[in-house]
Amino acid sequence: MPLDATPPPLGGETACDVLVIGGGPAGATAATLLAEKGRRVVVLEKDRHPRFHIGESLLPLNLRIFERLGVADAIAAIGVHKPGARFVSDEHGKHTAFSFAAGLNQDYTHSYQVRRSSFDQVLFARARAAGADAREGMRVLDVALDARGGHRVTARDEAGAIHAFRPRYVMDCSGRDTVLASAMGSKARNPHNNTAALYGHFRGVAPFGEAEDGNITIHLFDEGWFWMIPLPDGVMSIGVVSNPGFFKRRRGEVRDFFLETLRAVPSVARRIAEAELISDVTATGNYSYASTVMHGDGWLMAGDAYAFIDPVFSSGVLLAMASAEMGADVADAWLDDPVRAAPLARAFEAKVKRAIASLSWLIYRINSPVLRDMFMEPRNRFRMRAGLVSLLAGDVHTNTNRQPPVLAFKAAFYALSLAYRFGYRLGPDGLVKTPPAAGAVTARVAG
Numbered sequence: 001m002p003l004d005a006t007p008p009p010l011g012g013e014t015a016c017d018v019l020v021i022g023g024g025p026a027g028a029t030a031a032t033l034l035a036e037k038g039r040r041v042v043v044l045e046k047d048r049h050p051r052f053h054i055g056e057s058l059l060p061l062n063l064r065i066f067e068r069l070g071v072a073d074a075i076a077a078i079g080v081h082k083p084g085a086r087f088v089s090d091e092h093g094k095h096t097a098f099s100f101a102a103g104l105n106q107d108y109t110h111s112y113q114v115r116r117s118s119f120d121q122v123l124f125a126r127a128r129a130a131g132a133d134a135r136e137g138m139r140v141l142d143v144a145l146d147a148r149g150g151h152r153v154t155a156r157d158e159a160g161a162i163h164a165f166r167p168r169y170v171m172d173c174s175g176r177d178t179v180l181a182s183a184m185g186s187k188a189r190n191p192h193n194n195t196a197a198l199y200g201h202f203r204g205v206a207p208f209g210e211a212e213d214g215n216i217t218i219h220l221f222d223e224g225w226f227w228m229i230p231l232p233d234g235v236m237s238i239g240v241v242s243n244p245g246f247f248k249r250r251r252g253e254v255r256d257f258f259l260e261t262l263r264a265v266p267s268v269a270r271r272i273a274e275a276e277l278i279s280d281v282t283a284t285g286n287y288s289y290a291s292t293v294m295h296g297d298g299w300l301m302a303g304d305a306y307a308f309i310d311p312v313f314s315s316g317v318l319l320a321m322a323s324a325e326m327g328a329d330v331a332d333a334w335l336d337d338p339v340r341a342a343p344l345a346r347a348f349e350a351k352v353k354r355a356i357a358s359l360s361w362l363i364y365r366i367n368s369p370v371l372r373d374m375f376m377e378p379r380n381r382f383r384m385r386a387g388l389v390s391l392l393a394g395d396v397h398t399n400t401n402r403q404p405p406v407l408a409f410k411a412a413f414y415a416l417s418l419a420y421r422f423g424y425r426l427g428p429d430g431l432v433k434t435p436p437a438a439g440a441v442t443a444r445v446a447g
């Protein structure tokens with residue numbers, strides 16, 4: 001980005017070991033861990049906490065990182081206890097709840113739904129308490145990478161003054177702004193998942209059952225899915241995710257289109273009948289991508305700054321914090337010895353990619369009749385259900401994906417896919433030979 005029109009930096013250049021771009025979950029995690037290792041860390045956040053952010057449903061495997069950061073109690077205090085995830089299908093006339101307690105990993109069996117304004121504020125404050133120089137209202141404008149001569153990062157504060165930094169290492173945790181990937185031209189759209197979302201906050205939404213149980217509810221409909229995430233103080237976050245063609249049908253205001261969409265799906269309409277929309281409606285488009293590079297000499301990307309996948313399984317915050325945690329180890333090792341850090345960086349890349357691939361396998365199939373039927377008629381033969389719950393819990397950074405229950409689930413999916421081609425369909429009593437019901441969901445499955 002050219003800086004010709006900008007004034008010279010204020011107060012010279014600030015030297016540091018690591019400069020973290022972005023103070024969301026990834027940035028705050030990396031900054032905390034590196035500051036605790038005694039590194040001089042600067043975090044630059046363009047906004048001021050608390051600020052709104054989407055991504056409110058967390059996963060059990062997040063808890064391990066909260067414990068490591070020392071924020072587990074603080075997060076419990078601001079969150080709604082989340083025992084699992086419920087899937088509802090009007091097409092099947094059914095719903096299924098997956099309790100995290102039924103997963104393979106028995107160490108972390110619940111999670112939380114949070115307002116991201118509070119959550120991100122807790123994490124950012126933690127980074128500051130750990131000793132990071134965490135600055136808000138500072139937008140990074142330009143990053144000149146040069147590990148040997150010294151990187152140079154330029155940022156603008158809210159008053160318009162320019163600040164320059166000389167970090168030895170740069171971690172890009174700028175989220176969907178993808179500061180480095182955009183500057184490098186390395187951001188590639190994911191051809192398998194081209195969806196968009198509309199969302200807002202409501203009050204007065206009816207619980208799915210008798211009383212609110214804290215589960216996230218995913219309401220499936222024939223062109224996508226809705227989330228309903230119970231937040232503190234009786235607020236419900238609701239969003240709809242679908243393909244661009246669906247959103248192109250909008251004629252009037254976004255708000256009206258959103259409400260019409262909600263009212264068109266019976267199980268959702270019932271719940272919002274008495275509800276009041278208490279926020280603006282936000283749209284996010286074309287949102288799955290990955291950078292073709294993840295790290296280089298003296299820099300790396302973590303969280304959404306590297307890749308974003310569809311949020312149907314609430315995995316974004318976990319992926320962001322876990323990649324930042326591993327990335328902090330890479331940065332720390334590089335600062336000591338760039339050559340010896342190289343294998344660690346390669347392992348970091350492999351682990352991040354494996355976690356994304358494990359979740360993507362499910363995401364790419366969420367609109368397929370076979371996976372939907374399997375969700376609605378879950379079987380636990382070979383502990384398949386436990387394997388599926390483990391993926392839903394975010395247990396994707398270990399070798400869970402290769403464990404027999406997960407392999408059994410995938411094998412069942414492929415076997416059923418074949419059976420569906422011959423006119424069979426999964427029902428409560430097993431496979432039955434029947435043509436698909438009129439209006440059945442059809443989708444091309446990729447990956």
Ligand SMILES: Cc1cc2nc3c(=O)[nH]c(=O)nc-3n(C[C@H](O)[C@H](O)[C@H](O)COP(=O)(O)OP(=O)(O)OC[C@H]3O[C@@H](n4cnc5c(N)ncnc54)[C@H](O)[C@@H]3O)c2cc1C
Nearest residue numbers: 022024025026046055057140175177303304311316317320
């Ligand atoms: C519709 C939708 C629904 C979602 N639902 C969920 C969910 O239920 N659960 C879940 O886990 N995830 C969900 N996600 C994903 C989740 O929002 C992200 O994966 C997560 O926030 C990534 O964290 P991060 O730290 O990488 O990025 P972010 O949280 O985006 O943080 C990046 C930070 O960098 C700052 N920044 C950006 N550019 C600059 C700059 N130039 N200079 C300084 N600062 C900068 C931003 O202000 C921001 O604070 C959802 C996403 C979408 C789009």
